[in-house]
Amino acid sequence: MTEKDEKWLEKKISRRHMLKITGASAAGAAVLASGMGGVAKAFGFDILDDDQTAENKVLFYGKHQSGITTDTTTHIYFASLNVLVESQSELQDLFKMWTPLAVRLMNGERLEESSQGVFTPPKDTGESAGLDAANLTVTFGVGPSLFDNNKLGLGSKRPTELTELPHFSKDQIDDKFAGGDICIQACADDPQVAFHAVRNLVRAATGKVTLKWTQTGFTSTPKVKDKKETPRNLFAFKDGTVNPSPKSAADMKEVVWVQPNESTGWMTNGTYLVVRKIQMHLETWDRTSLQGQEATFGRHRDSGAPIGKKKEFDEVDLNAKDASGNPHIPADSHMALARKVKDRILRRGFSYSSGLIDETGAYDAGLLFISFQKNPKQFINIQNALGRADKLNEYITHRGSGIFACFPGIQKGSYIGEKLFNVL
Ligand SMILES: C=CC1=C(C)c2cc3[nH]c(cc4nc(cc5[nH]c(cc1n2)c(C)c5CCC(=O)O)C(CCC(=O)O)=C4C)c(C)c3C=C
Numbered sequence: 001m002t003e004k005d006e007k008w009l010e011k012k013i014s015r016r017h018m019l020k021i022t023g024a025s026a027a028g029a030a031v032l033a034s035g036m037g038g039v040a041k042a043f044g045f046d047i048l049d050d051d052q053t054a055e056n057k058v059l060f061y062g063k064h065q066s067g068i069t070t071d072t073t074t075h076i077y078f079a080s081l082n083v084l085v086e087s088q089s090e091l092q093d094l095f096k097m098w099t100p101l102a103v104r105l106m107n108g109e110r111l112e113e114s115s116q117g118v119f120t121p122p123k124d125t126g127e128s129a130g131l132d133a134a135n136l137t138v139t140f141g142v143g144p145s146l147f148d149n150n151k152l153g154l155g156s157k158r159p160t161e162l163t164e165l166p167h168f169s170k171d172q173i174d175d176k177f178a179g180g181d182i183c184i185q186a187c188a189d190d191p192q193v194a195f196h197a198v199r200n201l202v203r204a205a206t207g208k209v210t211l212k213w214t215q216t217g218f219t220s221t222p223k224v225k226d227k228k229e230t231p232r233n234l235f236a237f238k239d240g241t242v243n244p245s246p247k248s249a250a251d252m253k254e255v256v257w258v259q260p261n262e263s264t265g266w267m268t269n270g271t272y273l274v275v276r277k278i279q280m281h282l283e284t285w286d287r288t289s290l291q292g293q294e295a296t297f298g299r300h301r302d303s304g305a306p307i308g309k310k311k312e313f314d315e316v317d318l319n320a321k322d323a324s325g326n327p328h329i330p331a332d333s334h335m336a337l338a339r340k341v342k343d344r345i346l347r348r349g350f351s352y353s354s355g356l357i358d359e360t361g362a363y364d365a366g367l368l369f370i371s372f373q374k375n376p377k378q379f380i381n382i383q384n385a386l387g388r389a390d391k392l393n394e395y396i397t398h399r400g401s402g403i404f405a406c407f408p409g410i411q412k413g414s415y416i417g418e419k420l421f422n423v424l
Pocket residue numbers: 233235237238239240241242243276278279280297299334335338339345366367369379382383386396
């Protein structure tokens with residue numbers, strides 16, 4: 001943040017904000033109450049606090065980053081960025097600058113409360129005015145290419161697990177939707193809030209990052225008597241039935257959160273994000289019989305029950321046979337193959353619809369598949385088990401891909417990614 005930006009932030013801080021300002025961590029950061037604003041500062045960056053009184057607000061600070069096991073939202077704006085900065089300290093400064101901005105955005109605040117002057121562009125792009133925080137979460141991760149950038153000198157910090165995903169059979173990955181040095185996953189219950197968050201973070205980092213690829217997504221959670229049901233994907237099947245529970249600390253410890261000594265030290269309490277942009281061929285699907293559709297997944301469409309069973313959460317028996325002695329659940333169904341490996345992942349995907357594919361006029365629609373796992377191997381093993389055999393392959397094409405190491409949560413007084421720079 002430039003000196004000019006700091007002055008502006010200090011000036012703009014309101015009385016309400018002053019009450020929310022925290023002190024720096026016990027790590028001994030020098031905290032100065034400066035000027036009228038009294039923005040707490042540690043090592044030159046501003047420390048803002050979660051506004052616990054804000055409407056529809058998810059906490060920014062915590063042991064883990066938000067947007068991973070926090071409640072899923074109806075919208076996502078996913079952005080992959082490349083860095084333009086040329087030194088480690090500049091990269092550190094970037095994350096320091098982003099930290100108070102991310103807190104503000106997750107508080108449902110804009111980067112300034114009203115425009116400052118007619119001769120300069122407003123500090124905030126403004127499209128979230130009048131909207132609350134909409135349960136916005138902003139999750140940051142770093143990709144393998146960041147560690148390949150010699151100017152940044154982070155080679156020795158690269159977790160051994162963090163390598164580009166291998167080419168999987170049937171992959172048709174377009175470089176336009178692949179990789180990236182940094183990812184920002186903004187999830188919210190309002191599409192404009194999610195978009196606004198990424199737009200303003202990227203804008204504040206002009207000259208330091210550039211957008212590589214982005215993707216919006218949406219999902220809807222039906223409710224029966226106020227109880228949330230499993231959302232459906234664009235093939236109309238319930239998607240997420242068998243998924244570890246984010247509410248179960250034991251499941252998350254086993255599947256999602258890196259434990260001490262399981263990866264590079266700085267990744268403890270972090271996780272790995274895999275993103276796949278998967279086109280779903282809706283036209284082909286819509287010409288497929290219901291029986292064919294159900295055999296593809298191994299589940300009934302309407303109930304979500306395993307084929308041959310009645311209810312969504314009925315036990316899956318891959319050996320159960322019908323009256324003619326054929327397995328109820330085809331061995332090449334998506335579910336049967338995905339269950340072949342013991343690895344588990346936390347799936348947190350969103351549907352997308354991005355107009356038409358120019359060459360064919362087909363829908364450019366599908367699944368922005370996102371999974372979190374403590375080791376990318378978990379995803380890789382499942383994807384390899386699906387392999388060429390998956391009946392679903394006839395109806396989908398993987399077009400985009402990325403893997404990112406998501407930092408552990410941020411403590412008040414610290415900043416996004418601080419552990420990457422300071423822990424071995
Ligand atoms: C490598 C991981 C997976 C990819 C990629 C993937 C793509 C994909 N999946 C669906 C729809 C469904 N998937 C379902 C189950 C399921 N899928 C995976 C993994 C990947 N899916 C797992 C681990 C599982 C759970 C298997 C189990 O243990 O039972 C289902 C069934 C309902 C459910 O449990 O969620 C559906 C439906 C699509 C459309 C898709 C790509 C576009």
